[in-house]
Amino acid sequence: MSIEVKICENCNHKNAITAVECEQCGYDLTFVFPQKIEDSDLESTKETGGWEMVSVTEEACRSCLDGEVTVGRDCELFQELFHSSNYTSRTHAKLRVVDDVVQVMDASTNGTFVNEKRIPKLEWVSVDKDSTIRFANVSFRIRRIQDAD
Numbered sequence: 001m002s003i004e005v006k007i008c009e010n011c012n013h014k015n016a017i018t019a020v021e022c023e024q025c026g027y028d029l030t031f032v033f034p035q036k037i038e039d040s041d042l043e044s045t046k047e048t049g050g051w052e053m054v055s056v057t058e059e060a061c062r063s064c065l066d067g068e069v070t071v072g073r074d075c076e077l078f079q080e081l082f083h084s085s086n087y088t089s090r091t092h093a094k095l096r097v098v099d100d101v102v103q104v105m106d107a108s109t110n111g112t113f114v115n116e117k118r119i120p121k122l123e124w125v126s127v128d129k130d131s132t133i134r135f136a137n138v139s140f141r142i143r144r145i146q147d148a149d
């Protein structure tokens with residue numbers, strides 16, 4: 001099925017044909033002609049599938065990532081994994097998703113490692129799909145939710 005949209009000349013955002021300005025950047029759409037696109041194209045740009053972090057040792061321990069979360073011995077998320085680790089800090093690290101990119105910030109004593117490389121403390125670091133994040137001795141894989149089998 002195809003639908004008509006107004007594609008913003010400034011940022012390529014797909015707007016409704018009734019839009020007079022781009023809902024993303026405010027660009028004037030008065031002289032932009034509607035174009036027909038496949039419905040599925042719109043879906044694929046809109047739906048990202050989201051991100052999740054999955055424990056490397058306990059597949060059942062997983063959580064969707066959106067917004068900002070804190071992990072560590074004093075945090076609710078993955079308490080069963082962090083609580084039994086003497087190496088993780090009370091507030092070990094933060095994770096967030098910004099513009100569909102997963103980022104991690106270390107705030108610990110024993111370190112946070114992305115693909116076995118220690119990341120600088122108190123700096124947001126972007127994490128690629130299928131990367132491993134290790135909080136001291138507790139490891140997770142970052143993946144797309146739809147990749148789960």
Ligand SMILES: [Zn+2]
Pocket residue numbers: 008009010011012013022023024025026027
């Ligand atoms: Zn725009």
